[in-house]
Amino acid sequence: MTLPSFFSQTFLGNTYGEYLLAVGVIIIGFLLRKVVSTIISRVLFFLTRRYTAGVSQQELHDVLIQPLSTLMLVLTFYAASTVLTYPHGPDAPVGVLPWHQKALVKLLSFAFIIAAGRVALRLVDFALLVVLRRNALHQTDANKSRLDSQFLPYTKDLLKVFILIIVVLIILGEVFGVNVTALIGGLGIGGLAVAFAAKESLENLIASFTIFLDQPFGVGDLVQAGDVNGTVEKIGFRSTRLRTAEKSFLTVPNKSMIDKPLDNLSQRTARRVGFTLLFDQRTTSDQLHAIIAEAVALIKEHPQITQDVQMKFNALTPSGKEVTVQYFIDTTNYDHYLDVKEDINYRIVEVVERQGGYFASIAPSSKATE
Numbered sequence: 001m002t003l004p005s006f007f008s009q010t011f012l013g014n015t016y017g018e019y020l021l022a023v024g025v026i027i028i029g030f031l032l033r034k035v036v037s038t039i040i041s042r043v044l045f046f047l048t049r050r051y052t053a054g055v056s057q058q059e060l061h062d063v064l065i066q067p068l069s070t071l072m073l074v075l076t077f078y079a080a081s082t083v084l085t086y087p088h089g090p091d092a093p094v095g096v097l098p099w100h101q102k103a104l105v106k107l108l109s110f111a112f113i114i115a116a117g118r119v120a121l122r123l124v125d126f127a128l129l130v131v132l133r134r135n136a137l138h139q140t141d142a143n144k145s146r147l148d149s150q151f152l153p154y155t156k157d158l159l160k161v162f163i164l165i166i167v168v169l170i171i172l173g174e175v176f177g178v179n180v181t182a183l184i185g186g187l188g189i190g191g192l193a194v195a196f197a198a199k200e201s202l203e204n205l206i207a208s209f210t211i212f213l214d215q216p217f218g219v220g221d222l223v224q225a226g227d228v229n230g231t232v233e234k235i236g237f238r239s240t241r242l243r244t245a246e247k248s249f250l251t252v253p254n255k256s257m258i259d260k261p262l263d264n265l266s267q268r269t270a271r272r273v274g275f276t277l278l279f280d281q282r283t284t285s286d287q288l289h290a291i292i293a294e295a296v297a298l299i300k301e302h303p304q305i306t307q308d309v310q311m312k313f314n315a316l317t318p319s320g321k322e323v324t325v326q327y328f329i330d331t332t333n334y335d336h337y338l339d340v341k342e343d344i345n346y347r348i349v350e351v352v353e354r355q356g357g358y359f360a361s362i363a364p365s366s367k368a369t370e
Contacts (some may be wrong), residue, residue: 029076043061207254280358320360
């Protein structure tokens with residue numbers, strides 16, 4: 001049997017030559033998909049380079065190469081499927097595609113829509129990168145930087161949600177044959193039921209808009225809302241993500257962030273320290289006068305302490321003589337605050353030792369304020 005006659009033989013409605021051509025299309029497409037994707041990304045960069053200051057061609061390539069390669073692979077399988085004909089049953093009506101061909105077309109359509117949606121999502125990521133780089137080249141204002149860290153990721157998430165909704169609607173219409181227009185119209189009728197079912201989600205979504213408009217806090221701020229305390233890492237549609245002092249990752253619904261009194265600790269101009277010292281009854285009044293006077297002078301000399309320093313003989317109790325101490329540290333950094341507080345404590349202890357004072361062995365219940 002000659003080779004041409006072998007290729008002309010028929011199996012399941014297609015010649016071996018047509019099968020070989022379909023396999024060749026798949027192999028060629030598989031080998032060239034990254035090359036074609038690279039060419040597309042380069043052309044796209046060339047067309048948009050005047051708007052992409054600060055972003056390199058390699059960065060666009062890294063963002064788009066994977067979803068574009070997937071898209072090219074889907075198109076390759078689709079092109080290979082068009083080379084073949086699909087057998088009909090003996091009772092199949094004329095002009096109607098067989099079920100297996102319909103299933104293949106729908107499967108390829110589904111894969112194509114998903115791949116195209118991924119390309120669109122990556123383009124959103126690239127657009128955000130471009131905006132951030134362009135702003136970084138011209139930006140000096142700290143508020144703008146904060147707006148970038150909060151507004152731009154929020155906008156990116158909003159665009160991605162919109163793209164995903166469009167992708168789902170296209171899949172419903174093209175793959176599953178759903179009447180999208182009627183579906184959207186039906187949502188208006190069932191909107192009230194949906195609103196009740198998604199009450200919590202809607203409340204959190206509205207709360208996210210409130211956070212964005214009022215800006216009670218931003219990414220990087222240390223906040224306390226009720227019993228929740230941590231540094232804001234991300235503000236999303238439904239929740240705000242915090243990094244706690246224990247380095248755990250805490251997700252808090254946006255509604256909980258605005259329906260309680262919220263303390264933005266990062267907006268403090270200083271940190272307050274307040275505590276009580278209890279001296280033994282053996283400490284004389286002259287010693288107390290000397291201790292308080294010298295300690296206040298030493299505290300005020302510290303470069304990180306504001307002039308709001310108070311040290312008072314507050315009470316005389318059976319346990320001893322109470323002296324309250326209060327001052328403010330000119331820092332918002334917690335580690336620096338601890339260092340300064342430790343230094344001041346050492347200074348107070350040294351003053352008491354120099355003046356011959358005695359601390360009482362039983363201290364009253366008190367709590368330092370940070």
